[in-house]
Amino acid sequence: MNSPNNTQIRIFNSILNRKNLRDNKKEIVFEYTEGRTESTKEMTSDEIQKFIDFHNQTSNISQKRNARPFRKTAFDYEQQEGNNMRRMIIGICREAFDMNTDDGKADMKRIYSCVEKLGYLKKGLNSYTYKELTTLVTQFERIGESTLKAKARKNRKDWKVSVFDDDGNEIEFDVTEFMTKTN
Incomplete structure (x- = not known):
């Protein structure tokens, strides 16, 4: 089991802050580790990367709209x-x-x-x-x-x-x- 590196943990926390999810941190970790832990430090590198990729993917969707005003799809x-x-x-x-x-x-x-x-x-x-x-x-x-x-x-x-x-x-x-x- 490979532990997440400091960069991954910083990005994880940055996403939580940016999306106002800080209060739900334990629940999010619990969900991404499939109930194994509530601690970010006990997540695997792959688990934390899934979270990062998911949130970066949703951020990239809005960026790909050529800076048009956001429209709900x-x-x-x-x-x-x-x-x-x-x-x-x-x-x-x-x-x-x-x-x-x-x-x-x-x-x-x-x-x-x-x-x-x-x-x-x-x-x-x-x-x-x-x-x-x-x-x-x-x-x-x-x-x-x-x-x-x-x-x-x-x-x-x-x-x-x-x-x-x-x-x-x-x-x-x-x-x-x-x-x-x-x-």
């Missing part, structure tokens, strides 16, 4: 919408499964693992194409909704029902004993 739109859909999935995982770190940030290791296990194509979140993400979002919306409903039922401590008698007085009944399954 279908590719740009799909890339932006794909990122929005990924954020939605991350939000669903954080809310429904409480996938947060102690300091309140998204626990990306758990989220990536969850997507690989529950996702319909069983692959990493960033490996889904734009079209695949539309189905994945729908799937996770349903999973999240179902999970939140189950949590609400589980957390419900009292099962009280109110009814009104013939005189209009409210009568409250505790029906907890009927809500628990017995064999």
